[in-house]
Amino acid sequence: MGRKTGCSKDGLNKGAWTPVEDKMLLDYLKIHGEGKWSNIVRETGLKRCGKSCRLRWMNYLRPGIRRGNFSDDEEDLIIRMHKLLGNRWSLIAGRLPGRTDNEIKNYWHTTIAKKARGKPKVDRKQIAPGSPSGAASSLKNQSTVESQCTTGVVAATTTSQENSAQDHQISIAMPQFTTSNLQYESSSKGPQNGAVSNFKNQITVESQCTTAVIAATSTLQESTAQDHQVSFAMAQSTNSNLQYDMPKTYETESSSKGLASGGEDSSSNSMMYYDYMEDFSKILDSDFTKFSDIHDIISTDPHSNNTDAVNGDHHGVSSDGCKSRETTEFPEKLLESDHWSGNKCGLADQGFDFMSLLSFLDSTDNEWIADALGTNVL
DNA sequence: AAAATGATCAACCGCCCTTAG
């Protein structure tokens, strides 16, 4: 290919963004929404290439971006997700709402990798929220509830893009009963040909849960090319601080019964509280060992008839049967372990052995990171 | 106090995939 990136044109600015540039970009996005990045340059006179605009928006200006130190639980989840997905930072970021792939990638290389080498992180900052270039914090509301966390949580985000594409995200938090600190944070996942959606709500739940987080992402792209993405990560922690997208209309409850609600804008967000002992147990009681079963249970789109793992990529099957771009090939350690009875392609094969994966993730074997880094274990 | 060194992270680069013409 060797195609030009579009950022190599003369006359375009490079380097750090100025507050004026940020404002120009935000003003444009408020009116036109995301996408058509290259139009921004033409229509606003902003001397930045479309890619640079997108990057700035995605990593910095977008509502809901969280800054500051990663919690232990976030780190734990990152490590476990990395076990599962490798360097697929965008997928990992998808399980950590408010965190960008870039941020997680940086964190991995600067902190987690360092730990693997036996060096602790130097805490250089307690970052205040918001852009250093002056962008306002997107957080609008925050509330705190006390909860025994007896509910399992299913968060589903549906976003219509360009009328024909829809994304669905489903996250399930399955609480148990030890100490933790869960944060649920809401945002709207971007406008559709309309105004920029701001952060809608943030709810902090001080609860007594151990989290087992099962995150499932179902992506439906284009009604004519229905792809599905289903990925799961199990995070176990004793002090969790995780965030989930929630709609504005969300109401907190500490009871074991929950609710479902929809969002605003042309995208619809919905959060459903599943009764932990009833609805969620149905999932658990089912043949939970197959992703395909999970998907059947929590399918969110009646039009979807095609479940393709990881990133909705039907294309490019490699010689080992894994798909070319988004296929996850599990670590050799996993494949060799007694825990595992699935195949190498894992997520690309929605029928792989889920329980084996969980068993592997729960193991204390951290050699994977040493393998990845060529260094000592954590 | 100044220089050297290390750490962090925003931004860029280039590859790949998708889509439109």
Add this chain to the structure above:
DNA sequence: TCTAAGGGCGGTTGATCATTT
């Protein structure tokens, strides 16, 4: 079917700030 443009993503760089000497 081919080509080019747009967009997404992971790897890398370099500016900036903190810490150490």
